[in-house]
Amino acid sequence: MGDKTVLVTGGGRRLGAATVTGLVEAGWTALVHVRTATKEAEALLSRLAEAHDHDVGRVISADLATPEGVQALANAVLADASVSDGLGGLVHNASIFFPSEGEGSPDDMTQARRDLWMLHVEAPVVLTEALAGALARGSGSIVSMVDTSWGKAWPHLGDYSASKAALRQRTLGWALDLAPKVRANAVAPGAILSADWEQAAFEETVARLPLQRSGRPEDIASAVRYFLEAPYVTGQVLAVDGGWSLV
Numbered sequence: 649m650g651d652k653t654v655l656v657t658g659g660g661r662r663l664g665a666a667t668v669t670g671l672v673e674a675g676w677t678a679l680v681h682v683r684t685a686t687k688e689a690e691a692l693l694s695r696l697a698e699a700h701d702h703d704v705g706r707v708i709s710a711d712l713a714t715p716e717g718v719q720a721l722a723n724a725v726l727a728d729a730s731v732s733d734g735l736g737g738l739v740h741n742a743s744i745f746f747p748s749e750g751e752g753s754p755d756d757m758t759q760a761r762r763d764l765w766m767l768h769v770e771a772p773v774v775l776t777e778a779l780a781g782a783l784a785r786g787s788g789s790i791v792s793m794v795d796t797s798w799g800k801a802w803p804h805l806g807d808y809s810a811s812k813a814a815l816r817q818r819t820l821g822w823a824l825d826l827a828p829k830v831r832a833n834a835v836a837p838g839a840i841l842s843a844d845w846e847q848a849a850f851e852e853t854v855a856r857l858p859l860q861r862s863g864r865p866e867d868i869a870s871a872v873r874y875f876l877e878a879p880y881v882t883g884q885v886l887a888v889d890g891g892w893s894l895v
């Protein structure tokens with residue numbers, strides 16, 4: 649791939665860590681944003697550094713549920729030496745997935761709602777604005793992680809799915825407004841890794857899938873890498889969902 653740098657938000661665990669791994673293995677330098685997974689991300693980069701002789705990257709901590717955290721992340725990325733000639737990729741992966749209605753105290757629900765919109769909309773928008781110049785200099789691209797809830801309603805997950813829909817739509821806007829220097833696409837994972845609280849529903853979903861199994865984190869990492877390295881593809885949303893969209 650050469651010497652390009654990518655920022656992956658929420659890159660310390662789960663799908664984010666698989667994405668970082670796939671990109672570093674392909675030659676990218678990864679700025680791995682975390683909120684709490686600092687040790688996991690540092691261990692991941694150490695393992696990757698043992699196997700690869702290019703600059704594998706660094707860990708940057710920030711709470712993206714606060715405006716100060718978003719700004720601090722943007723500043724840290726712009727100050728990184730590997731970004732002096734531009735940024736090659738920005739992956740909006742950090743997320744939360746929980747109900748904002750139904751059971752739970754009103755205060756908890758209000759906080760959940762704020763965090764969902766902050767993480768899925770406000771933080772990606774502000775980060776993209778702050779990093780757009782660096783992306784343009786690096787002929788870079790944006791990949792937003794959305795999901796398969798588009799056009800559907802899931803119980804008590806209205807703010808989750810509406811905020812992901814906003815990110816999806818915002819990504820299409822970036823594809824137009826930031827062209828021709830910056831591309832923007834989205835990956836819509838299906839049932840890949842379940843959250844602790846949705847295990848039963850996750851297994852029911854997987855049983856109904858045409859491909860009859862959950863996806864692997866590497867399936868998502870490959871899709872992200874495809875978009876980052878596909879110079880004539882912009883404004884697309886790719887479902888990686890074992891055929892969930894069909895049923």
Ligand SMILES: NC(=O)c1ccc[n+]([C@@H]2O[C@H](COP(=O)([O-])OP(=O)(O)OC[C@H]3O[C@@H](n4cnc5c(N)ncnc54)[C@H](OP(=O)(O)O)[C@@H]3O)[C@@H](O)[C@H]2O)c1
Binds near residue numbers: 657743796
């Ligand atoms: N898992 C699936 O099957 C699935 C299905 C559909 C869509 N997706 C999408 O694919 C992406 C990756 O999925 P995932 O399940 O791996 O995600 P995840 O585990 O739910 O979240 C990814 C990371 O987001 C970070 N994060 C949470 N709150 C934060 C905050 N306030 N500030 C900064 N970072 C914060 C966490 O970082 P720390 O760990 O460092 O705290 C977490 O590791 C997400 O965008 C998700 O919506 C996943």
